[in-house]
Each structure stands twice: as C-alpha cells, then as structure tokens.
Amino acid sequence: MSSLQTAINARTSSNLLQLASAQSRSQVLKRIKIVLEKHKEQIFEANLEDIAYAQKEVEAGRLSQSLFKRLDIKGENEAKFETMLKGIDEIDMLEDPIGRISMHRELDEGLVLKRVSCPVGVLLVIFEARPEVVVNIACLSIKSANAAILKGGKEASKTNRVLADLIKQAILSVLDENSSSNNDCPEFPINAIQLVDTRDEIHELLQLEKYIDLAIPRGSNALVKYVQNNTRIPVLGHADGLCSIYIDQNCDINKAAKIVVDAKTDYPAACNSVETLLVHADSLSECFPAVAKALIDSKVVLHLDSKSKSALLDSGIDFNTNASYIVDAVPEDYNTEFLSLELAVKVVSNIEEAITHINTHGSKHTDCIITSVESNGEYFMNKVDAAGVYMNASTRFADGFRYGFGAEVGVSTNKTHARGPVGLEGLTIYKYKLYGIGQAASEYGPGKKQYTHRDF
Amino acid sequence: MSSLQTAINARTSSNLLQLASAQSRSQVLKRIKIVLEKHKEQIFEANLEDIAYAQKEVEAGRLSQSLFKRLDIKGENEAKFETMLKGIDEIDMLEDPIGRISMHRELDEGLVLKRVSCPVGVLLVIFEARPEVVVNIACLSIKSANAAILKGGKEASKTNRVLADLIKQAILSVLDENSSSNNDCPEFPINAIQLVDTRDEIHELLQLEKYIDLAIPRGSNALVKYVQNNTRIPVLGHADGLCSIYIDQNCDINKAAKIVVDAKTDYPAACNSVETLLVHADSLSECFPAVAKALIDSKVVLHLDSKSKSALLDSGIDFNTNASYIVDAVPEDYNTEFLSLELAVKVVSNIEEAITHINTHGSKHTDCIITSVESNGEYFMNKVDAAGVYMNASTRFADGFRYGFGAEVGVSTNKTHARGPVGLEGLTIYKYKLYGIGQAASEYGPGKKQYTHRDF
Known part of the structure; x- marks a missing residue:
C-alpha cells in the first residue's frame, strides 16, 4: 500500500x-x-x-x-x-x-x-x-x-x-x-x-x-x-534528556547523596537520568565529597571542573585508587547526555548561576534542586524553564506511570500542547460547539443585543 | 541590534x-x-x-x-x-x-x-x-x-x-x-x-x-x-478560513436565510465568513430559493452547481435581472476563500456527503449546520473536524470577544495546543513541580514502596 x-x-x-x-x-x-x-x-x-x-x-x-x-x-x-x-x-x-x-x-x-x-x-x-x-x-x-x-x-x-x-x-x-x-x-x-x-x-x-x-x-x-x-x-517528544541537579548552599547531605545516586544509577540510559551536577561553592567542603564518594562507590565516572576536583582532593579521597572515576571536565561535557555512568560536575557561586546554567545548557526536561531552604526551592522551580522542576526528589520520577497517568506516549520537552510525561x-x-436558534452576529453590538457571557 | x-x-x-x-x-x-x-x-x-x-x-x-x-x-x-x-x-x-x-x-x-x-x-x-x-x-x-x-x-x-x-x-x-x-x-x-x-x-x-x-x-x-x-x-494561527454552512433536509427557512446572509455579508473579508453553502437536495425547492433570494438582495454573487441553478430557475427567480449574481460554479470554487460577496453553492444528497465535503475542502475553522433535527445537529458537530462546529448560528460568532475571552491573539486551526479563538x-x-523530602525512584516498585496517587 x-x-x-x-x-x-x-x-x-x-x-x-x-x-x-x-x-x-x-x-x-x-x-x-x-x-x-x-x-x-x-x-x-x-x-x-x-x-x-x-x-x-x-x-x-x-x-x-x-x-x-x-x-x-x-x-x-x-x-x-x-x-x-x-x-x-x-x-x-x-x-x-x-x-x-x-x-x-x-x-x-x-x-x-x-x-x-x-x-x-x-x-x-x-x-x-x-x-x-x-x-x-x-x-x-x-x-x-x-x-x-x-x-x-x-x-x-x-x-x-x-x-x-x-x-x-x-x-x-x-x-x-x-x-x-x-x-x-x-x-x-x-x-x-x-x-x-x-x-x-x-x-x-x-x-x-x-x-x-x-x-x-x-x-x-x-x-x-x-x-x-x-x-x-x-x-x-524530546530529542534530549539533559537533566541537572543543583546542590544548594544548605541541604541534607544524606538526602543529597541518595537523590543524586538514584538519579544517575537507577537507569542511566533513561532520559530522566541526571547528566550534570551543579554544586554551590559553600557545599564543596562537606556535602559534595560525600555525594562524590557515593557516586564513585556506584561506579560513576565524574567529569570534574577544577574547583570540584580541588575540593575532592582536599577531602582526602584517594585519587590513585579511584583514578578511573575521576576525569577533568571539558566544556562539551555540560552539553552531553551521557546515558551511562558518567556525570559532569560544575561548581557555581550562587543559585542564580545554577539557574542560568540549566536554562542555557539543559534540555527543559527535568531539573532538581536539593535544598533545605524552601524559598530557594520555590525560586529555582519558578525560574528554571523545564517540564519538570523538582525539590529534593530524584529526576527519575519524571514518568507517566509514576505521575499516576497509567500510561504514557512519551515525555515532551515542547513548550506548547503537552509538556512532561504525556498521557x-x-x-x-x-x-x-455552539448551539443557536437562528442568531446572526450582526444582531449584537453597541445599541443592539448584548452578550450575557454567563458560565453554567 | x-x-x-x-x-x-x-x-x-x-x-x-x-x-x-x-x-x-x-x-x-x-x-x-x-x-x-x-x-x-x-x-x-x-x-x-x-x-x-x-x-x-x-x-x-x-x-x-x-x-x-x-x-x-x-x-x-x-x-x-x-x-x-x-x-x-x-x-x-x-x-x-x-x-x-x-x-x-x-x-x-x-x-x-x-x-x-x-x-x-x-x-x-x-x-x-x-x-x-x-x-x-x-x-x-x-x-x-x-x-x-x-x-x-x-x-x-x-x-x-x-x-x-x-x-x-x-x-x-x-x-x-x-x-x-x-x-x-x-x-x-x-x-x-x-x-x-x-x-x-x-x-x-x-x-x-x-x-x-x-x-x-x-x-x-x-x-x-x-x-x-x-x-x-x-x-x-490559520492560513485559511474556509467556512461552510450546510442546510439540512428540515429547517426553518427564515432562520436559514438570516444566518447565511449574516455569515456572508456581516464582514466578508473576515476569516469566519462563510464561503461554501451546501444544500440538502430536499431543501432545494423551498428553502434554498428563499436563501438565494436573500443573498442576491444583499448583492452576493452565487457560484451555483447545476442542481442548485436548476432549482433557482424552477423557483421563478428572474435570471435576466439578476444575471450578475448568478455564475456557474467551477471545482476550484469549493476550495476558495473568496473574502468578498461571493459564495460557492453545492447540492448534497445527504448529511454524510456534506460532512465529507467539509472535512475534505474546509480549513477546520468554523462550520455550521442549519437544521430543525437536533440529532442531525449533534451528528454533524461530532463528525465535522473543525475548531468550531455550530448548529443554527452564524459562523461569524467564531471570535474571542464573542466567546467572552476579553481579548484574542488570533484564531487557530491547529489540531494541537490551542484551537479556535485563542485568548x-x-x-x-x-x-x-514535584516537592520531595529526599525520595529516590528506586525505592518504589514491586515488593518495595508503593505510590499512593491520591488527588488533593
């Protein structure tokens, strides 16, 4: 045919x-x-x-x-x-x-x-x-x-x-x-x-x-x-699923590690897996090393910028034993959907820089902030332009079944019609549908019949 | 810049x-x-x-x-x-x-x-x-x-x-x-x-x-x-506004004339003006001549197929006096948005033929049935694929102000996002927006945590 x-x-x-x-x-x-x-x-x-x-x-x-x-x-x-x-x-x-x-x-x-x-x-x-x-x-x-x-x-x-x-x-x-x-x-x-x-x-x-x-x-x-x-x-639909997680200034370290590891390792080939980790500079000394260690334990290769690499070095992680999990980030890493156990890491000096990075490099799929300051969470969620904006939850939840839609035809990163998981x-x-009894539009207007516009 | x-x-x-x-x-x-x-x-x-x-x-x-x-x-x-x-x-x-x-x-x-x-x-x-x-x-x-x-x-x-x-x-x-x-x-x-x-x-x-x-x-x-x-x-938006009105087998002749004249003459250059009139064969002897006469009185040029022309001739309308308002339809007339005081007329043998004509030649903008049989109206409204489907009302009502939207950016004939007058x-x-407290997606599944999916 x-x-x-x-x-x-x-x-x-x-x-x-x-x-x-x-x-x-x-x-x-x-x-x-x-x-x-x-x-x-x-x-x-x-x-x-x-x-x-x-x-x-x-x-x-x-x-x-x-x-x-x-x-x-x-x-x-x-x-x-x-x-x-x-x-x-x-x-x-x-x-x-x-x-x-x-x-x-x-x-x-x-x-x-x-x-x-x-x-x-x-x-x-x-x-x-x-x-x-x-x-x-x-x-x-x-x-x-x-x-x-x-x-x-x-x-x-x-x-x-x-x-x-x-x-x-x-x-x-x-x-x-x-x-x-x-x-x-x-x-x-x-x-x-x-x-x-x-x-x-x-x-x-x-x-x-x-x-x-x-x-x-x-x-x-x-x-x-x-x-x-x-x-x-x-x-x-969506061509890319470049999801990011931003670790804010104040956050629960254990939750951060758990969310990031889940978002990266639960199903690395999925579009809702995290590909870029943004870390507030103030979280470099404590939170980030714990998250990095958990990721390395899960066999995730980290593409580190110089600041995050220094922080990791300072934290006492053994760079020799873990050499295969630590590589230097190149600019293209922040535009890359790895779809594997690899993660680009970048340090930002404030929430604004994180949002700008995501709005510039992300694919408008799903992005997350990990924070213990709710107003920061709301700010991030309002200003990040993505189908899904999360606070303290894994990006992997972006899915029609998990949202309770029963079935999905896919996840959309469009800005019109349907966005996110589409059921x-x-x-x-x-x-x-307009039901009339013979009305003409010319009967209405100034000095003529008026519309009632009354919702039932 | x-x-x-x-x-x-x-x-x-x-x-x-x-x-x-x-x-x-x-x-x-x-x-x-x-x-x-x-x-x-x-x-x-x-x-x-x-x-x-x-x-x-x-x-x-x-x-x-x-x-x-x-x-x-x-x-x-x-x-x-x-x-x-x-x-x-x-x-x-x-x-x-x-x-x-x-x-x-x-x-x-x-x-x-x-x-x-x-x-x-x-x-x-x-x-x-x-x-x-x-x-x-x-x-x-x-x-x-x-x-x-x-x-x-x-x-x-x-x-x-x-x-x-x-x-x-x-x-x-x-x-x-x-x-x-x-x-x-x-x-x-x-x-x-x-x-x-x-x-x-x-x-x-x-x-x-x-x-x-x-x-x-x-x-x-x-x-x-x-x-x-x-x-x-x-x-x-919409490229074309090829709206049709179908005069069914049973309808009120005066309402039909009023609606069609309004839809054609209220503002002929508008996208919601009627361009094609479909007439059920059984309405040829009485209803159609009355509608045609009203249209000619309003200086509308009718592009008639052979059947509607015969019907008009039989009705006793003076073809000599009205010669400038009566022309023979050519196939292209049924794909033409005249945007002027011209109207293509075609006779159909049943409602199904009218619907098929509209779904084939129309622009999915606004189409109307004039009928006194409500079930025919519903059938037409369900089966015609258009942003607006009307029963017994002028196509000219297709407008954001008339719908009570206050303001409109235009009328869409798209099949996605927004259809009809767009406010x-x-x-x-x-x-x-997903608000969590540290959840990982891998915690959920058979034998693990279950989703509640409870609407507030």
Missing part, C-alpha cells in the same frame, strides 16, 4: 472514530487482550526469529546491546508479556478522555457555547526496538479515539507485524459480532491502527501533514531529530 | 518574567495606558505620516484599500484610540492565567506533584496594517508573563515605532518608581516587548527556535503560509 493510501485510510478511520462510543472503544481493547493472549505462541515465535536475527546483527556490530535487550517480548516466565496485557486493562480502566466539557457558557439566551475534548485525529508514532510499544500505543490511540500509524524498528519487524495483525483481527471480530447482533459501534474502523514497515514510508508520511495531525517519535536522539527536521507535522490528555484537543 | 541579540534579550526577559507577580504585571499595564493617553498627539502625528505615505502607495497600486483602511489608529472623535485604551483595562481585569493549578496529587507521603500554568516563554508575533495590534499583543503578553517580539507591517511602521517606544517608556517609569520605593518587581524586564522593523529580521528570527517558543502570524494567507513554511518554531490561555503552558 502506498504511504498516501495509508494516510488516507488513517484519516477516514479518524473520522469514524469521532463517533466511536466509550463502550465500543472499551470493547475493542478487551478483545485485543483476549486475541493476544490466545495467540501468544505465535507472537513468541515471531519474537524468537527477530531475536535470532538481531543476535547476528549485534555480533556484526550493527545493533547496540541496549536495543537488543529491549527486543524480548516474553520475559522470564512470560512476565513481560503479562505486564503488557495488564497494561491493556489499565488503559481500559482510565477515565474516558473524550467528551469532557472544559467550558460551558451562555453567550446569550438560546446561544450556548461548549468546549468539548475530542481526539487529535491521526497520530504517526515512530519507535525503536521494544515491540510491546505496538500494543501500548495502539491501546492508547483506541482509548483516545485517535487513528494511529505505527512504525517500529526493523529489528523487531516480525513481532511488530504479528502484533499489528492480531490487533486488526481483534477489531474485525468485534465488528463481525456487532454486525450480527445489531450492537453498538457497527462502524469501528478496521484501519484504526496501521503498521508500516519501511523507513522510506516514514519519510513519505512525514510530508503528509494534510492527513496526519501529530508525530510522536520515541527513541534515540537521532531518530527524534530526524523527525523534527523533516516534517511540518507538530512533533511531540491520554496529550492525545486530545477540543472543539467549540 | 542583530536578530540574534533581539532573541537573546527576549529569552532573558522571559526568564525574569517567570517571577513577575500579578501585581507588577498589572502595574505595568495600567502605566502603559496612562503613557499612551498622555502622548496621544505624538501617536496621531506618526499615524498621519503613515497614512500619507500609504495613500501614495494605494494610488501607485502597491497597497490594497483594505489594508489602508485599517491603518488609522484615531478613528472618528478618537473612538478607535479610546477602544484601544479600554482594551488595556479589559485585559488587566481578566483573571491571572499564570500559577493556576490543574493537578495536585500526592504520589506518596511527602512526595507531592503540582501541575502549574506558566507562560509559554518568548512569542514572535507578526502582523499587518492595524497598529493597535502592537498595544493589544503587548498587553496580552505582559498579562501572561511572556516576552514578545513584534513585527508590524511597514505601512504602519512610524505608528508602531512610537507605540513600542511608549510601552518601553511605561515599563521604565514603573522600574524607576519601584527602585526608589523598594516596591514590588524591581526586575520587570525592559525588553519584555521588542519591536523589529524589517522583513529580513523576520526570516532570521524564524530560525532561532532555541530562543523563540511560539510564532503567531496574523494577516494574509500568504503571510501565514510564509511563516509556516520557514520555521521549526510552533506556529499558532490568554493559549499563551500559557504548564510545568510539573
């Missing part, structure tokens, strides 16, 4: 989905779970084929270990697969994001305005490696009444294909059942979820802003940048 | 504005009004110069009459100028859009998440002709704590410059006063509002997505398209 036809199918599906009731969307979600469960052996088989092929790619140096690790859909004792299925239930149980009224206003007697949430329309989601994303995004899209075009990584192509086919099979089986029983939703679109296989298609789809309303790239910096630079479709709400927009 | 320096100034101002209290923003708004009032003769003088120059441009055929008409800032008995000043009060009195909490959730004991509205950051607003837009946008930006870079049309350059200088003077006078009285807001940024003069600067500024968060073009289709095609900054809310986004 041509990319244009795929996009047209998605748009047509989106038009039908505007009318899909919450019940019918829930029915499809439940059926998807049943069909996937029933055909799990088929999914595991395809997955094994992908893994076998990827193994060779890793050996040939054409695929990274980290991507390879994410390919497996089964997990130990099928735990990963079960989590994926449970995720469908969780999405199904979330409150319906469609049809919510955020404004209800009388403009005049008999002229009533409602602002009602509705799906964005057609989503293009591009991701790498993890095949369960097919199921996750398909379910989020169906829940929010959006049509979706999915493109996974070629390393998981066989698994992705089976999953997409099973999703279509589930939709078809609901349709069959409903057409015979005259049930709700005879028109649920079979092309609500489409999978495309080749990279060429992505380039073509990115040109079709007439049919596609939102592009969501999930994956490497290179993937996100490629999408951002090659489309006029609005892009939701179902980010897949909706609104329309204004 | 270079464009880069302008953008950096704006970003620095935006950082300061994050902390500007509602009181200080209000103080500046009030001062702007006072300063503009005090220097009105200076403004009128500059405006007369612009008008004199523009007059020559019109005579030479280099400026349109419609742009020329919008240049005057004074109006009869200074009425336009007074309206502009009154607009400052109105913006000042609107509820503060900053600091609103849209989520307040305990993630765990001592770990509290707040979603708080904040300014988008730096706006780039590009507009044509009407110089009062300088004041209007400056005040909206200040109210919403955004920094703004403004570029007006060169036809109003002298007036724009005086207005921008007076706005800066107002900010400076507040700063002077506060620095001596140790008052609130010693740091209100003098570069909060900057005016740029040349078109070259626009092209340069559109490349500076690092410093500019949102571009808002207001003006011709060509201007908006130029901005959309030349930047990676998110663009808010202060569209100039805000949110950040997530």
